[in-house]
Amino acid sequence: MTVDFSGVVPELALAVDRSADVPLGHQVQEALRTAIRTGRLRSGERLPSTRQLADQLGVSRGLVVSSYEQLLAEGYVVSAVGSGTRVAEGLALDGDTGPTAAANAPRPDPEAVPHIDFGYGVPDLRAFPTRDWLWALGDAIKAMPIADLGDGTAEGDLQLRTVLAGYHRRVRAGHADPADTIVVGGFRQGLTFVLGALQAHGIERIGLEDPGPRDHDHIARRAGLRVSAIPVDAEGVRVDHLRASGARAVLLTPAHQCPTGAVLSPTRRHELVQWAHEVDGVILEDDYDAEFRYDRQPVGSLQGLAPDRVVALGSVSKTLAPALRIGWIFTPPRFRAGILTEKSLSCRGVPQLDQAALARLIETGRFDRHLRKVRDRYRQRRDALVAAVAETMAGATITGLDAGHHALLRLPAGVDEERVVRHAGAAGVAVRGLSDYRVTPDDEAPRDVLPPALVIGFGNVTTRQIREGIGVLGELVAARAG
Amino acid sequence: MTVDFSGVVPELALAVDRSADVPLGHQVQEALRTAIRTGRLRSGERLPSTRQLADQLGVSRGLVVSSYEQLLAEGYVVSAVGSGTRVAEGLALDGDTGPTAAANAPRPDPEAVPHIDFGYGVPDLRAFPTRDWLWALGDAIKAMPIADLGDGTAEGDLQLRTVLAGYHRRVRAGHADPADTIVVGGFRQGLTFVLGALQAHGIERIGLEDPGPRDHDHIARRAGLRVSAIPVDAEGVRVDHLRASGARAVLLTPAHQCPTGAVLSPTRRHELVQWAHEVDGVILEDDYDAEFRYDRQPVGSLQGLAPDRVVALGSVSKTLAPALRIGWIFTPPRFRAGILTEKSLSCRGVPQLDQAALARLIETGRFDRHLRKVRDRYRQRRDALVAAVAETMAGATITGLDAGHHALLRLPAGVDEERVVRHAGAAGVAVRGLSDYRVTPDDEAPRDVLPPALVIGFGNVTTRQIREGIGVLGELVAARAG
Numbered sequence: 001m002t003v004d005f006s007g008v009v010p011e012l013a014l015a016v017d018r019s020a021d022v023p024l025g026h027q028v029q030e031a032l033r034t035a036i037r038t039g040r041l042r043s044g045e046r047l048p049s050t051r052q053l054a055d056q057l058g059v060s061r062g063l064v065v066s067s068y069e070q071l072l073a074e075g076y077v078v079s080a081v082g083s084g085t086r087v088a089e090g091l092a093l094d095g096d097t098g099p100t101a102a103a104n105a106p107r108p109d110p111e112a113v114p115h116i117d118f119g120y121g122v123p124d125l126r127a128f129p130t131r132d133w134l135w136a137l138g139d140a141i142k143a144m145p146i147a148d149l150g151d152g153t154a155e156g157d158l159q160l161r162t163v164l165a166g167y168h169r170r171v172r173a174g175h176a177d178p179a180d181t182i183v184v185g186g187f188r189q190g191l192t193f194v195l196g197a198l199q200a201h202g203i204e205r206i207g208l209e210d211p212g213p214r215d216h217d218h219i220a221r222r223a224g225l226r227v228s229a230i231p232v233d234a235e236g237v238r239v240d241h242l243r244a245s246g247a248r249a250v251l252l253t254p255a256h257q258c259p260t261g262a263v264l265s266p267t268r269r270h271e272l273v274q275w276a277h278e279v280d281g282v283i284l285e286d287d288y289d290a291e292f293r294y295d296r297q298p299v300g301s302l303q304g305l306a307p308d309r310v311v312a313l314g315s316v317s318k319t320l321a322p323a324l325r326i327g328w329i330f331t332p333p334r335f336r337a338g339i340l341t342e343k344s345l346s347c348r349g350v351p352q353l354d355q356a357a358l359a360r361l362i363e364t365g366r367f368d369r370h371l372r373k374v375r376d377r378y379r380q381r382r383d384a385l386v387a388a389v390a391e392t393m394a395g396a397t398i399t400g401l402d403a404g405h406h407a408l409l410r411l412p413a414g415v416d417e418e419r420v421v422r423h424a425g426a427a428g429v430a431v432r433g434l435s436d437y438r439v440t441p442d443d444e445a446p447r448d449v450l451p452p453a454l455v456i457g458f459g460n461v462t463t464r465q466i467r468e469g470i471g472v473l474g475e476l477v478a479a480r481a482g
Numbered sequence: 483m484t485v486d487f488s489g490v491v492p493e494l495a496l497a498v499d500r501s502a503d504v505p506l507g508h509q510v511q512e513a514l515r516t517a518i519r520t521g522r523l524r525s526g527e528r529l530p531s532t533r534q535l536a537d538q539l540g541v542s543r544g545l546v547v548s549s550y551e552q553l554l555a556e557g558y559v560v561s562a563v564g565s566g567t568r569v570a571e572g573l574a575l576d577g578d579t580g581p582t583a584a585a586n587a588p589r590p591d592p593e594a595v596p597h598i599d600f601g602y603g604v605p606d607l608r609a610f611p612t613r614d615w616l617w618a619l620g621d622a623i624k625a626m627p628i629a630d631l632g633d634g635t636a637e638g639d640l641q642l643r644t645v646l647a648g649y650h651r652r653v654r655a656g657h658a659d660p661a662d663t664i665v666v667g668g669f670r671q672g673l674t675f676v677l678g679a680l681q682a683h684g685i686e687r688i689g690l691e692d693p694g695p696r697d698h699d700h701i702a703r704r705a706g707l708r709v710s711a712i713p714v715d716a717e718g719v720r721v722d723h724l725r726a727s728g729a730r731a732v733l734l735t736p737a738h739q740c741p742t743g744a745v746l747s748p749t750r751r752h753e754l755v756q757w758a759h760e761v762d763g764v765i766l767e768d769d770y771d772a773e774f775r776y777d778r779q780p781v782g783s784l785q786g787l788a789p790d791r792v793v794a795l796g797s798v799s800k801t802l803a804p805a806l807r808i809g810w811i812f813t814p815p816r817f818r819a820g821i822l823t824e825k826s827l828s829c830r831g832v833p834q835l836d837q838a839a840l841a842r843l844i845e846t847g848r849f850d851r852h853l854r855k856v857r858d859r860y861r862q863r864r865d866a867l868v869a870a871v872a873e874t875m876a877g878a879t880i881t882g883l884d885a886g887h888h889a890l891l892r893l894p895a896g897v898d899e900e901r902v903v904r905h906a907g908a909a910g911v912a913v914r915g916l917s918d919y920r921v922t923p924d925d926e927a928p929r930d931v932l933p934p935a936l937v938i939g940f941g942n943v944t945t946r947q948i949r950e951g952i953g954v955l956g957e958l959v960a961a962r963a964g
Contacts, residue, residue, distance in 0.1 A: 026779075033655060033786070074655060074782035075751035090756055091787060125631040130623055137619055141612055149607040149803040150942075173515060173556060185667060189829035219827050269557035274572055300556035304515070305573060321631040323834035345701050346828070347671035351836055352805035460632075 016057055024059055028067045036076050036087055047077060047085045116469035118431040120259060120406050121288075121318060122460040127374050128321050132366045133357065140356035148352050154344040156183025156328075157355040163362045164328050168312070172287060173300030175307040180336055182329040182343065185350050186322075187286065187315045188219070190329045191251075193346070194311050195223035197338030198249055198282060206284075207247040209237050211437035211450060213258045213286065216251060221442070225249075229441040231448065232257055234399075236264035239271035245445070248281040254302045255290030259437045259455040260408050261400010263299060272302070276309040282335075285312040289404035291319055291371055294379045298403065308332050316358065318405070318459075319371060326350055326358055378405050384463035385456065385470065392474030398456075405459030408434065410451055411477055417452035420476050427476075429469045431456065498539050506541055510549045518558050518569055529559060529567045598951040600913040602741060602888050603770075603800060604942040609856050610803050614848045615839065622838035630834050636826040638665025638810075639837040645844045646810050650794070654769060655782030657789040658812045664821055667832050668809040669768065669797045670701070673733075675828070676766060676793050676811060677705035679820030680731055685764065689729040691719050693919035693932060695740045695768065698733060703924070707731075711923040713930060714739055716881075718746030721753035727927070730763040736784045737772030741919045741937040742890050743882010745781060754784070758791040764817075767794040771886035773801055773853055776861045780885065790814050798840065800887070800941075801853060808832055808840055860887050866945035867938065867952065874956030880938075887941030890916065892933055893959055899934035902958050909958075911951045913938065 016027050035041040047053075050068060054061040068085055071077045079085045148157075155161065160183055165176035184190035195206070206220050210229035217227045228245035231238045236257055242250055250272075254264035264272075276283055283302065290298045303312035307330075315327030331339055343349065361367045382401055389398045395412030411417060417433040424431050434453035454473070458466060498509050517523040529535075532550060536543040550567050553559045561567045630639075637643065642665055647658035666672035677688070688702050692711035699709045710727035713720045718739055724732055732754075736746035746754075758765055765784065772780045785794035789812075797809030813821055825831065843849045864883055871880045877894030893899060899915040906913050916935040936955070940948060 029655075033782075037657065070779060070782070072748050073745075075748050075755070075784070075787045078748070078752070088752055090752070090759055122632055125628045128628075128631050134620055134623060138616055141616060146607050146610075149610050149805045150604055151799075151804045173511070175519070186830050188827075192828050215827065222827055263555075266554050266557050266560070270560070270570055270572070273557070277572060300515075300552070302557070305557045317633075317830075322633045322830065323631045325830065325833045345670075345697065345704055346674050348668050348799075348804065348807065351807045351833060354833055354836070 016059070024057075025063045025067050025070075028053075028057065028059070028064065029070050032067065032071055033076060036091060041087050043087050043089045043091065045087045047087070049084065115428045116430070116461060116465045116472075118429065118454075118456045118458070118461065118469060120432060120455050120457040122457055123318050123321065123405060124374050124377055124459055125321060126460075127370070127377065129361075129366065129370045132361060132370070133320075136357035136360040136364075136366070137353060140360050141353055144353070144356055148356070152349050152352050152355075154340045154349065155181070156350060157352060157359065160355045160359040161328075163359045164314075165330070167362055167367075168301065168303075168314075168330060172290065172298070172304070172314075174304040174312060174330065176303075176312075176330040180331050180333055182331065182336070182339055183350050183355055184327045184329060184343065185347070186317060186325045186327040187288065187313055188215075189347075190313045190315075190327045191216070191219060191284070191286075192223065193339045193342040194284060194313065194329060194331070194335070195220055195225060196342040197335050199224045200338050200341075201335065203249045203282065205245070205247040205249070205442075207237075207242045207245050207250040208439045208441075209252060209257060210439040210441070210447065211259055211434055212251075212439055213253065214437060217440045220251075226442040227439065228443055228445070229439040229447060232260055232262060234262055236262050236268050237272070239268055239275055242272075243275055243279075245443075248279050249284065250281070251284040251286060252302070253286045253288060255287060255293075255299050256400065256402070256404040258286070258288070259400075259406065259434065261402070261404065261406065263402055264302070269302060269305060273306045273309060276306065281309070283310045285310050287312050287314045289318040289406075292375055292378050292405060293403040294375070294382060295402065303330055311335060319367075319374075324354065324358070326354060378459060381405070381458045381461065381463055381466060382407070384466045385458050388467045388470035389474075392471050393477055396477065406455060406457040409454040409456050409473075411453055413452075415452050415477055417454070420452075420454070420473065423476050424473055427472050429472045431469075431473070498541070506539075507545045507549050507552075510535075510539065510541070510546065511552050514549065514553055515558060518573060523569050525569050525571045525573065527569045529569070531566065597910045598912070598943060598947045598954075600911065600936075600938045600940070600943065600951060602914060602937050602939040604939055605800055605803065605887065606856050606859055606941055607803060608942075609852070609859065611843075611848065611852045614843060614852070615802075618839035618842040618846075618848070619835060622842050623835055626835070626838055630838070634831050634834050634837075636822045636831065637663070638832060639834060639841065642837045642841040643810075645841045646796075647812070649844055650783065650785075650796075650812060654772065654780070654786070656786040656794060656812065658785075658794075662813050662815055662818055664811040664813065664818070664825065665832050665837055666809045666811060666825065667829070668799060668804075668807045669770065669795055670697075671829075672795045672797075672809045672811045673698070673701060673766070673768075674705065675821045675824040676795065676813070676817070677702055677707060678824040679817050680764060681706045682820050682823075683817065685731045687727070687729040687731070687924075688766075689719075689724045689727050689732040690921045690923075691734060691739060692921040692923070692929065693741055693916055694733075694921055695735065696919060699922045702733075708924040709921065710925055710927070711921040711929060714742055714744060716744050718744050718750050719754070721750055721757055724754075725757055725761075727925070730761050731766065732763070733766040733768060734784070735768045735770060737769060737775075737781050738882065738884070738886040740768070740770070741882075741888065741916060743884070743886065743888065745884055746784070751784060751787060755788045755791060758788065763791070765792045767792050769794050769796045771800040771888075774857055774860050774887060775885040776857070776864060777884060785812055793817060801849075801856075806836065806840070808836060860941060863887070863940045863943065863945055863948055864889070866948045867940050870949045870952035871956075874953050875959055878959065888937060888939040891936040891938050891955075893935055895934075897934050897959055899936070902934075902936065902955065905958050906955055909954050911954045913951075913955070 050064040054064045077085050078088050161178040161181040165178045165181050168174035168176040205226045207228045207230040209232050220227050228247050230242045285302045303310040312330040316324050397410045400407045421433045432455050434450050532546040536546045559567050560570050643660040643663040647660045647663050650656035650658040687708040689710045689712040691714050702709050710729050712724045767784045785792040794812040798806050879892045880889050882889045903915045914937050916932050
């Protein structure tokens with residue numbers, strides 16, 4: 001490397017590297033920009049004449065002239081007749097703004113990452129069908145019309161919508177039409193759009209299951225809705241409380257309540273549909289892990305029962321991987337335009353290639369094959385969980401095991417949930433307490449105290465990790481209960 | 483195919499196909515659901531006894547019992563001691579909700595699609611580097627840690643942020659730090675997050691270039707901001723008007739104004755930065771097609787000039803393809819948390835595999851190679867456009883040709899822009915008029931009338947299509963001007 005230094009003003013040394021790939025003009029410009037940003041060349045200071053700098057650097061004068069012009073165009077310098085070229089006023093310096101290499105967000109410390117993670121809602125990531133997904137991407141890109149590389153339609157790829165509607169009918173016993181199916185970038189994005197559309201439709205208050213999925217209270221408020229917390233019991237959401245809340249919308253996890261694992265009972269299903277008809281209400285169905293039911297076939301989607309009253313939302317986050325970021329909405333026709341408006345003014349949709357690949361994955365049967373494979377794994381993990389709890393945790397019960405890949409571990413009375421969670425984390429076992437799933441409502445209705453319990457995600461842990469992790473929890477519980 | 487029909491109630495015939503892949507129990511359930519939905523089995527009607535149906539269909543009674551249980555769990559039927567199994571009350575029927583196969587959104591009529599599309603902002607889709615992109619996907623998935631298949635961080639993949647910040651420094655003369663870089667699903671989504679964060683930061687009004695990119699007025703209002711329309715001239719946005727508007731934020735396309743094509747002048751750059759310092763304001767830089775500059779190197783990003791006052795947004799929509807749906811934000815540190823809150827409560831981010839693939843594409847030099855290739859094409863198309871206008875359209879001028887892949891075609895005085903657009907569409911040439919880019923402000927400031935002009939996107943049309951299309955427009959203009 002050959003570096004020429006040229007001291008052109010007292011504070012300034014410009015470096016040019018003739019062996020570098022970077023053109024000399026670019027080097028001169030970048031050196032000047034750096035000098036200005038770091039304060040070596042200060043506001044109002046005069047740059048050397050182009051002839052002087054050219055001589056000192058041993059480059060053509062034209063190169064320096066065009067470099068100055070570039071900095072002029074970018075606003076780093078100003079030029080006036082009779083006063084030469086000077087550094088502009090009011091530029092921010094590096095020291096003012098503070099960003100430095102040291103500010104880069106660090107990767108988490110590997111030592112601090114728990115070695116057993118019972119986090120909620122993560123499927124078996126090692127089982128992700130990498131080969132099938134790459135095949136689907138390649139197959140999709142080959143067949144893709146050139147125009148599909150442009151901005152897609154707001155509702156999403158028609159082929160994927162057709163496949164999803166068919167899947168919803170076939171596997172979820174739902175009632176879906178591709179025309180009323182909208183592709184979104186996952187459940188959360190879909191929920192945002194639906195809530196925005198409901199708000200525009202005159203819905204003012206929504207009931208949320210309490211305990212229920214995290215953050216949905218914040219998301220609903222952002223959409224301009226007020227929030228009521230609706231208790232759940234072993235049959236699912238309490239429709240009597242919903243009715244009393246005055247809400248005209250409710251967000252539910254009927255197939256497998258998050259986080260308690262309760263399956264919405266037939267009686268409650270009917271009460272809900274009746275409630276929706278009575279109050280001109282809307283049920284939002286978070287159909288998030290119903291594909292995984294172990295002792296019998298999945299309970300059909302609530303949407304199939306009352307398609308005019310239910311907006312169903314789904315995604316591949318619990319079946320394939322959260323990182324794919326694809327979800328969908330099945331909506332009654334009257335909300336379709338509102339949801340599309342929300343979507344098209346918020347973003348331009350989901351990557352087309354991913355949409356086409358998912359359609360290929362489902363329509364060729366590869367998705368079903370994957371589900372069969374992981375369902376067996378989850379069943380084994382569930383059984384290992386039940387056995388481990390029975391062996392090591394006297395007085396605890398585990399519920400919500402009919403479906404999905406999480407369950408609720410109710411701790412013996414008197415055990416301090418928060419302390420167990422904290423000590424488990426310190427011992428390398430990451431888990432959340434039930435109280436973390438408490439909704440923050442906008443009203444002051446009195447609420448029951450939740451029992452001490454842990455939400456155990458068992459989708460992304462091995463049976464061995466389950467035994468180890470429950471062993472750790474069992475020891476902590478025994479120490480706290482005694 | 484063997485189909486057995488069994489008339490079990492007067493209105494009902496259940497079909498079972500023993501040669502089908504679908505299990506018999508599923509067939510029985512689906513037949514019953516269909517019968518209920520279509521009204522063949524009505525609310526309150528009693529289903530046949532399980533024994534009776536089993537006999538008639540020639541299946542085991544257990545199969546029918548479990549089918550009834552499934553429908554009970556799903557809410558289609560109810561069961562009470564002494565009254566057997568009956569169809570539930572209050573179910574929506576197909577006729578009520580209306581979705582039918584005929585409602586599927588049709589593909590656009592091929593006859594109605596224009597054969598020459600001068601639409602704004604579409605890059606050369608045929609040039610999309612399919613092979614490189616598939617390579618990058620495959621390479622990325624091989625190297626991807628398993629944990630990256632889960633929910634990513636709100637800021638996006640660190641490797642991509644590092645690569646994007648480096649690119650912004652290298653190619654755009656910007657001042658980016660990976661810690662203050664946020665990956666988003668394209669420009670529009672990024673804009674939504676930034677506007678939400680500014681609103682939460684106390685910004686009440688934003689100035690938008692007028693004419694300017696479409697929909698940004700609606701998007702700003704959705705974020706809770708009021709909108710002022712700021713005129714642009716040959717030097718870019720009028721900072722005097724911005725100052726008079728009282729806005730404390732402005733959204734700009736400095737490298738190549740959309741749609742006029744003006745490059746923001748050095749004087750205006752300084753006025754803008756000074757304005758931002760004076761009013762504690764924020765400049766949003768839509769850095770959307772600056773990579774394509776033909777006669778000299780691109781003008782550096784405004785963000786590089788005042789990184790503490792500029793939020794820069796970019797995407798691959800104009801360089802690779804809109805369908806990829808990846809964009810980014812470089813923000814001053816003080817807005818970072820607010821933008822991340824907006825993002826994490828709106829969605830869970832961008833598909834991880836796509837993020838990793840884009841990082842690979844850029845860091846291996848494939849992205850730069852693609853840019854060089856298409857830049858040459860765009861230059862040829864630009865030259866063809868200039869030649870075609872000179873040949874066929876007396877009295878018209880074309881401006882905004884320094885960069886990007888669109889230009890502004892100013893029509894001779896007295897020509898009716900809207901009529902030209904309409905007749906061009908009828909002749910198979912799709913183009914928008916300048917008036918389509920008019921902002922709708924929230925205030926009543928008087929505005930100049932825009933001259934008649936067409937916005938010509940030339941990124942995704944061949945030189946031959948350009949000659950043909952401009953020929954058609956030239957004839958229409960000659961007819962109208964005369």
